Amino acid sequence: METILTPAAIFAGTLFLVIRRPWNLNTGVSALLGALLALLAGSITLVDVESVIGIVWDATLALVAIMVISTLLEQAGFFRWAALHLARRAGGSGRGLFVAVILLATAVSAFFTNDATVLIVTPIVLEMVEALGFGHQALLPFAMACGFMADAMSIPLAVSNLTNMIVVRYFDLSFARFALMMLLPSLACLGVTTLVLLGYYRREIPRRVDASGLGEPAAAIRDPFLFRVGVAVVCGMILAFLFNRTAFHVPTSAIMTIGAVLLLLAALRNRVVEPWPAIRRAPWHVVAFALGMYLVVFALGKAGLTGMVAGLLQGLTARGLGVTVLGTGLLVALLSAGVNNLPGVLIGTLAVAATGAAGAIGEGMVMATVIGADIGPKLTPIGSLATLMWLHILEGRGLSVSWGRYLRTALVITPPVLLATLGALWAALRLMN
Incomplete structure (x- = not known):
């Protein structure tokens, strides 16, 4: 019992610092302090630190590269251009605009990670709906759409979320296989989330909007050359991911780093936008937060949490594919909601590997x-750093969401989306195997 008390206390203290941010403490610094305390207390060793880095280095470097890419594209005006296009296509319908925001958040989460959606798309969407003259009551549904879709729709691709990258690297999954297996779950997630959000906010979303005053999408492009290079780089990276595992076996981070360097060179070509200030403003604390929280919860895992989760998962494997997929997904979901999804996925990944499950059952557990x-x-x-950053962004704009209000909303929206997505995964596994 004493063994787990120390890492549990360190985890609780770290989580307190991350949530409350006393002395305006950076979340990355808070997580690293927790990791250092775990090391000094003997809950983890330098060998453990090396093991964790060995698991997460590729995903972490890939996150750094995608942060540079998304920051430069934002400076070029890419995301604002996309937002204005979607707003105009809504045809004056409030619900149409709401769905357009959902689609924009989905696309950015899929290709540029959930953090990019929160940090870049949320402010753009809020500015857009404020320019339309929406009241405080009508702003929240659009803000919630960005915040919820950021994480929920980060399942389609191996590069959509840091958690995905860790699982893909640990189990050596191909980009194409991952995307194929997640196609049906992604469509189910998008469809159910859209319906649930529309139903939940049906009274707050205005019936009609006048988008004529938003300006032309082309006017949002600040650097046309960087814009064109950015589109080419993103398309090139997707192709590289598709062929990488079968032909080259290059780390994901290497492909993304090449893309980031090409975009940086394009930005430096004529300096229409200054890249360095934008890159300095990028959320680098996310990297420190991820590494620190991995180590803090790894200490919990060593003390028995991983073994306990592995035992529960092992018991599911004898009950068939459907029960295994549902049980694994729900268990990891609760773990991630309770300890944050970055360390949660590390514990879940190690626990799934410990079961030794193979075939459709093994693949189902990994995807779940x-x-x-x-x-x-x-x-x-x-549950996720993206949500914590999203809440902080809203608070900075005078749109405060209390924990009580968040929980009431999340407990209505999340369960049906999670269950529908896991059900779609089960169907995909049946079709593919």
Whole structure:
């Protein structure tokens, strides 16, 4: 009992610092302090630190590269251009605009990670709906759409979320196989989430909007050359991911780093936008937060949490594919909601590997782990760093969402989306195997 008390206390203290941010403490610094305390207390060793880095280095470097790419594209005006196009296509319908925001958040989460949706798309969408003259009551549905879709729709691709990258690297999954297996779950997630959000906010969303005053999408492009290079780089990276596992076996981070360097060179070509200030403003604390929280919860895992989760998962494997997929997804979802999805997916991944499950059962557990770690965190405000940053952004704009209000909303929206997505995964596994 004493063994687990120390890492549990360190985890609780770290989580307190991350949530409350005393002395305006950076979340990355808080997580690293927790990791250092775990090391000094003997809950983890330098060998453990090396093991964790060995698991997460590729995903972490890939996150750094995608942050540079998304920051430069934002400076070029790419995301604002996309937002204005979608707003105009809504045809004056409030619900049409709401669906357009959902689609924009989905696309950005899929190709540029959930953090990019929160940090870049949320402010753009809020500015857009404020320019349309929406009141405070009508702003919240659009803000919630960005915040919820950021994590929920980060399941389609291996690069959509740091959690996905960790699972893909650990189990050596191909980009194409991952995308194929997640196609049906992604469509189910998008469809059910859209319906649930529309139903939940049906009274707050205005019936009609006048988008004529938003300006032309082309006017949002600040650097046409960087814009064109950015589109080419993103398309090139997707192709590289598709062929990488079968032909080259290059780390994901290497492909993304090449893309980031090409975009940086394009930005430096004529300096229409200054890249360095934008890159300095990028949320680098996310990297420190991820590494620190991995180590803090790894200490919990060593003390028995991983073994306990593995035992529960092992018991599911004898009950058939459907029960295994549902049980794994729900267990990882609850774990991620309780301890944050970055360390949650690490524990879940190690636990799934410990079961030794193979074939359709093994693949189902791996994919259900991703779904649970991406959608499950929406149950609580602490479930993902993206949600914590989203709440901070809203507070800075005078749109405060209390924990009580968040939980009431999340407990209505998240369960049906999670269950539908896991059900679609089960159907995909049956079709593919």
